[in-house]
Amino acid sequence: MFEEIGTTEEGDLIINVGPQHPATHGVLHLVLTLNGEIIKKVEPHLGYIHRSIEKMCESLSYRQFIYVTSRMDYLSAHINNHACALIVEKGLNVEVPQRAQYIRVIMDELTRIASHELWWSAMSMDLGAFTPYFLAFREREKINEIMEETCGARLTMNYMVPGGVMTELHPDFQEKVKSFIVDFKKTLHEYDELITGNVIFQNRMKGVGYISKEDVITYGCTGPVARASGLRSDIRKIAPYDVYDKVEFDEIIETGGDCFARYQVRIKEMSQSIRIIEQLIDNIPEGDFQAKTKAVLKLPKGEFYQRVETARGELGVYIVSEGAAQPYKIKFRSPGFSNLSALDHMVRGHKIGDFIAAMGTLDLVIPDIDR
Amino acid sequence: MTKEELKIKITEIHPEAIIDESGEWLNVSVEAAAFRSFAEQVRMDELDLDYVFCLTCVDWKTHLTMVYHLSSTTHRHNIVIKVKLDRNKPEIETICDIWRTAELHEREVFEMYGVVFLHHPDLRLLILPDDFVGYPMRKDFEDPINMIKL
Numbered sequence: 001m002f003e004e005i006g007t008t009e010e011g012d013l014i015i016n017v018g019p020q021h022p023a024t025h026g027v028l029h030l031v032l033t034l035n036g037e038i039i040k041k042v043e044p045h046l047g048y049i050h051r052s053i054e055k056m057c058e059s060l061s062y063r064q065f066i067y068v069t070s071r072m073d074y075l076s077a078h079i080n081n082h083a084c085a086l087i088v089e090k091g092l093n094v095e096v097p098q099r100a101q102y103i104r105v106i107m108d109e110l111t112r113i114a115s116h117e118l119w120w121s122a123m124s125m126d127l128g129a130f131t132p133y134f135l136a137f138r139e140r141e142k143i144n145e146i147m148e149e150t151c152g153a154r155l156t157m158n159y160m161v162p163g164g165v166m167t168e169l170h171p172d173f174q175e176k177v178k179s180f181i182v183d184f185k186k187t188l189h190e191y192d193e194l195i196t197g198n199v200i201f202q203n204r205m206k207g208v209g210y211i212s213k214e215d216v217i218t219y220g221c222t223g224p225v226a227r228a229s230g231l232r233s234d235i236r237k238i239a240p241y242d243v244y245d246k247v248e249f250d251e252i253i254e255t256g257g258d259c260f261a262r263y264q265v266r267i268k269e270m271s272q273s274i275r276i277i278e279q280l281i282d283n284i285p286e287g288d289f290q291a292k293t294k295a296v297l298k299l300p301k302g303e304f305y306q307r308v309e310t311a312r313g314e315l316g317v318y319i320v321s322e323g324a325a326q327p328y329k330i331k332f333r334s335p336g337f338s339n340l341s342a343l344d345h346m347v348r349g350h351k352i353g354d355f356i357a358a359m360g361t362l363d364l365v366i367p368d369i370d371r
Numbered sequence: 372m373t374k375e376e377l378k379i380k381i382t383e384i385h386p387e388a389i390i391d392e393s394g395e396w397l398n399v400s401v402e403a404a405a406f407r408s409f410a411e412q413v414r415m416d417e418l419d420l421d422y423v424f425c426l427t428c429v430d431w432k433t434h435l436t437m438v439y440h441l442s443s444t445t446h447r448h449n450i451v452i453k454v455k456l457d458r459n460k461p462e463i464e465t466i467c468d469i470w471r472t473a474e475l476h477e478r479e480v481f482e483m484y485g486v487v488f489l490h491h492p493d494l495r496l497l498i499l500p501d502d503f504v505g506y507p508m509r510k511d512f513e514d515p516i517n518m519i520k521l
Contacts, residue, residue: 044475047498055508217421217444220472231444238447303394303451305425305440316425318440331427333440341475370498 008033012040019048023126023356026366030343037351042344050370057330062088062162062297065327070156072332073368075115076310078107081160083317086241087306088162091299091321097288100164101242102280106177107147107159109273113184114143115311116266116273123263123360124195127204132195139187142180146173162297164290177281181274188271196267205260209346209358212257219345220338223313224269225362228254228261235309247279262361298325312336312363336368372448377418381450384412396440396449406454407464410439413450414469419443420450423466426476428484430510435461435484456486465491483508 007013012035019029027048033041053072057065066084070077082104089096121136144154149170151159159166195201211221216229226233234251236244252268254261299321306317313335320329339362347355372380377397378390385405391398401409413420425440439452454463465488467474477488478497485506488494496503505512 045497047500050498052507215471218471220423220470233444303398305395307424314424316440318425318427318438320429329429331425333425333427337475338472341472345471 011035019045023359024366025122025364028340028364028366028369032352032355034352039347039350039352039355042347042355044340044343046370048370049367051367053371054330054332057327059326061325062299062327065330066161067156067158069332070158071367072334072371073310073312073315073336073365074155075118075365076111076312076315076368077155077157078104078111078159079308079310080315081158082108082242083306083308083315085160085162086308087304087317087319088297088299090306091302091304091319092162092293092297094163094291094293096164096242096291098243098285099287100289100291102284103165103169103289104160105243105247106277106280106284107157107165109276110143110146110177112273112311113270114140116270117143119266119311119363120191120195123363124201126356126360127201129195129198129201132191135187135190135194139184142176142183146176146180149173149176161290163293164288166290168289169284174281174284177277181278181281184270184274188267188274191267196263202260204353204357205258205263205361206256207258208350208354209259209262209361210257211342211346215342215345216257219342221313221342222335222338223309223311224252224262224265225313225339225342227252228265229257230255233314235307235314239307241306241308243280247276249273249276259357259361266363296325298323299327310335312365312368313339332371334368334371336364336366337371340364340369372417372446377448377450380418381413384418385409394451396451398451398453400453400455403454403456403463406452407466410452410464410466410469413441413452418448418450419445420448421445421470423470423472423476424449426473426480428480428486428508430458430484430508432458432510434458435486437463437480437486439466461486462489463487464489467491482506485509 012033015032017030018024019027029045031043053068066081069080069084072080117136117140121133124132148154150173151157211229213229213231216226216231222233237251249272252265254265301323304319308315316333318331319327322328346358374397381399389400420441420443422442422444424442427438429436435456435458437454442449480486481494482496482499
């Protein structure tokens with residue numbers, strides 16, 4: 001693939017971005033065709049971190065395969081686990097205790113905040129602002145500590161299991177989450193003051209990487225990318241799972257379709273996540289944290305599909321079961337894979353610096369794309 | 372549209388389609404030859420299925436089945452289209468000019484299952500290295516060096 005570097009017959013320059021490049025946030029390899037500074041084509045070459053998770057899952061039991069999914073979109077580990085737990089529960093008709101449902105949604109939203117914070121810091125750094133990195137990581141650290149106390153892990157939590165959650169919450173959980181909310185509300189508008197209103201930042205974001213609503217649909221973009229172009233796509237609203245139908249929150253819709261709209265969607269989503277957590281944290285019902293399930297889980301013969309909203313968009317899990325203890329076939333429809341396919345459309349005709357801004361606002365996580 | 376209305380509409384478009392209502396969504400099986408025109412029609416009109424949210428293939432050892440999950444962003448109804456393919460010579464028309472998201476998904480299915488998408492603009496290996504031989508996601512694929520199965 002590296003021999004592709006050079007010039008085409010028309011005199012266009014072909015360059016490689018990645019697989020080791022700070023702006024790709026992982027091992028993503030993009031081949032760019034440039035005419036001077038103008039991008040003519042972006043071509044992704046994937047597979048540098050492909051672990052064949054789907055094939056691996058075919059030989060793992062319905063309890064085991066959840067652990068692998070934390071390694072897909074590692075910033076939404078809880079939400080990936082949630083999807084897998086939900087699909088197994090759907091297949092087995094397991095009634096999940098209310099307590100577990102509340103805990104799961106709180107964990108999901110904490111994950112979403114942590115993920116958006118990392119996106120905010122990394123994207124700002126791509127555009128040359130260094131301070132946000134430290135600011136957001138300071139807040140993210142608090143979430144990681146909360147997770148660590150309850151789940152025992154900071155990144156690959158594996159906390160949600162079929163039937164509920166793995167263990168009881170840490171005694172300090174509620175108190176720490178509440179103090180985090182108080183702190184976070186103060187810092188959230190610091191984010192705005194630091195970056196959002198900045199003239200240089202706005203000039204680099206506004207009107208850059210535009211994608212229309214129609215294109216968002218045809219490219220299969222989901223999550224903040226779709227919502228920034230005015231498409232209602234939040235699975236938490238379309239097909240609510242667990243207690244999402246009991247909480248009040250707004251689906252953030254922007255119509256700009258450019259990098260700045262995508263930026264604003266994510267920033268506003270963080271305060272909606274806080275809103276959800278506030279409604280749940282004091283009302284976690286007493287009771288079991290896990291439903292009783294059999295030692296060996298066997299999904300009935302048939303096909304199952306579960307969609308959840310991760311920090312990046314719609315994650316779909318498709319399982320074909322033959323009635324055995326392992327899935328016959330599994331497919332993870334990852335949000336990053338589809339969002340990446342729109343990158344070429346977004347940046348054609350733009351300058352190479354704008355390409356970095358567009359890629360930053362797509363919030364790509366490479367293990368999620370490669371799986 | 373409800374399942375019943377969808378069923379009536381789909382039978383109108385393609386009377387030979389085999390419809391299975393047992394799942395969460397309507398499963399529509401069409402033959403490979405009729406697939407392309409069927410796909411064009413469900414994209415249009417009242418069904419307005421404008422969004423492919425999952426595209427994959429299942430290896431049944433005797434044959435392959437292409438599975439397309441389609442959704443409408445305006446009406447919020449979903450259907451699943453299934454197309455049975457010959458395992459020795461799997462060929463199907465591409466849909467990536469109707470739904471652009473299919474372009475990368477079809478490339479993934481092409482390298483993992485060996486399904487050839489006719490008239491695809493750029494059918495090359497996407498994830499696997501250029502010199503890779505075999506179709507890793509097929510059930511009979513064995514790699515003794517890089518073990519995937521446990």
